[in-house]
Amino acid sequence: xxxxxxxxxxxxxxxxxxxxxxxxxxxxxxxxxxxxxxxxxxxxxxxxxxxxxxxxxxxxxxxxxxxxxxxxxxxxxxxxxxxxxxxxxxxxxxxxxxxxxxxxxxxxxxxxxxxxxxxxxxxxxxxxxxxxxxxxxxxxxxxxxxxxxxxxxxxxxxxxxxxxxxxxxxxxxxxxxxxxxxxxxxxxxxxxxxxxxxxxxxxxxxxxxxxxxxxxxxxxxxxxxxxxxxxxxxxxxxxxxxxxxxxxxxxxxxxxxxxxxxxxxxxxxxxxxxxxxxxxxxxxxxxxxxxxxxxxxxxxxxxxxxxxxxxxxxxxxxxx
Numbered sequence: 001x002x003x004x005x006x007x008x009x010x011x012x013x014x015x016x017x018x019x020x021x022x023x024x025x026x027x028x029x030x031x032x033x034x035x036x037x038x039x040x041x042x043x044x045x046x047x048x049x050x051x052x053x054x055x056x057x058x059x060x061x062x063x064x065x066x067x068x069x070x071x072x073x074x075x076x077x078x079x080x081x082x083x084x085x086x087x088x089x090x091x092x093x094x095x096x097x098x099x100x101x102x103x104x105x106x107x108x109x110x111x112x113x114x115x116x117x118x119x120x121x122x123x124x125x126x127x128x129x130x131x132x133x134x135x136x137x138x139x140x141x142x143x144x145x146x147x148x149x150x151x152x153x154x155x156x157x158x159x160x161x162x163x164x165x166x167x168x169x170x171x172x173x174x175x176x177x178x179x180x181x182x183x184x185x186x187x188x189x190x191x192x193x194x195x196x197x198x199x200x201x202x203x204x205x206x207x208x209x210x211x212x213x214x215x216x217x218x219x220x221x222x223x224x225x226x227x228x229x230x231x232x233x234x235x236x237x238x239x240x241x242x243x244x245x246x247x248x249x250x251x252x253x254x255x256x257x258x259x260x261x262x263x264x265x266x267x268x269x270x271x272x273x274x275x276x277x278x279x280x281x282x283x284x285x286x287x288x289x290x291x292x293x294x295x296x297x298x299x300x301x302x303x304x305x306x307x308x309x310x311x312x313x314x315x316x317x318x319x320x
Contacts, residue, residue: 008073008074009035009099010037010077010090010094011027012037012076012087013036013037013039013083014079014080014083016080020078020080022136025135026099029137029304029305030308030312035073038066039065039066040065046062047063049063050107054088054107054108061093063085064085066086066090076096076098077101078101080102081104084107087100088107088111097113098111099311099315101114102116102120112314113129116129116131117132117133117278119248132281132285132287133248133255133256133278133282135252135307136253136304138256138257143232143235146230146232147232150233154218156195157195161240162196162238163199163234164187165231165250166198166200166201166208166212167244167245168200168205170275175204175205175208177208179266179267180267181211184211184212187242187291188215194239195219196216196217196218198220199220199229200222204222204223206224209222209224235258235260240262241261242264243264243265245266245275245278251264251288255282255301256302259299261289262298264283266290
């Protein structure tokens with residue numbers, strides 16, 4: 001089945017924006033309408049049983065709860081381990097195709113299509129489509145609104161702008177305060193005029209926010225003080241972006257939108273992580289540079305139109 005404007009997708013959400021936003025982005029690239037519904041396992045035991053049921057091809061709604069949805073759907077799309085079993089069960093009920101975003105580890109890879117970033121070490125299967133970055137989608141109207149909102153907070157002049165986007169602890173790695181301070185020292189030493197903007201996230205350690213307060217920064221947003229997201233404005237307005245490596249979603253947004261050169265800050269305590277594999281893939285492709293490793297920043301951007309074409313071709317194949 002080839003997706004088109006007349007088709008609809010049921011997007012399953014596990015409540016994690018980093019997951020369901022990728023599913024939504026895929027739908028928008030495909031040009032299909034979508035409806036989002038939340039799913040959740042009834043318990044940890046039910047989640048464990050789902051792996052056994054999936055192995056034997058048993059589809060049961062008794063293991064999870066799902067929100068209300070209405071109408072016919074041609075595909076079920078989801079990202080995250082809490083959604084992959086429900087994806088197959090609901091698709092079987094609806095007579096729809098299954099699309100998994102990210103690697104559905106722990107479950108059989110017998111979805112109609114699986115969309116996996118290159119850094120996630122995808123299996124070489126005919127139903128797997130690899131992407132250079134996480135699925136993102138640029139909503140031009142929304143970006144324009146976010147930029148206008150930001151300009152009311154901090155009117156930008158005609159000077160060059162450097163932006164620093166600071167994440168925080170993630171998975172099994174932690175951000176090292178000393179490394180982040182050294183990165184900021186380097187950025188300030190490199191700076192020759194223009195403005196410096198910095199934003200933190202909900203995961204940023206308190207010690208790093210304390211260090212940022214003492215620095216000469218033209219616009220400083222501390223997430224611990226205000227739940228505001230200036231990142232869309234940073235991506236759109238900055239000439240150069242310095243981004244910590246802890247979030248593949250954040251980096252994906254920076255390398256698929258705007259025109260800024262992107263430098264990555266390697267400031268975590270571990271280097272053998274999927275985030276670092278992602279960075280190395282981007283460096284190899286000439287999309288980003290790592291601060292301190294190169295003097296030639298890259299302004300190359302990654303397009304995802306070919307990913308949408310590949311997914312359409314994958315879904316158009318006859319079912320085996």
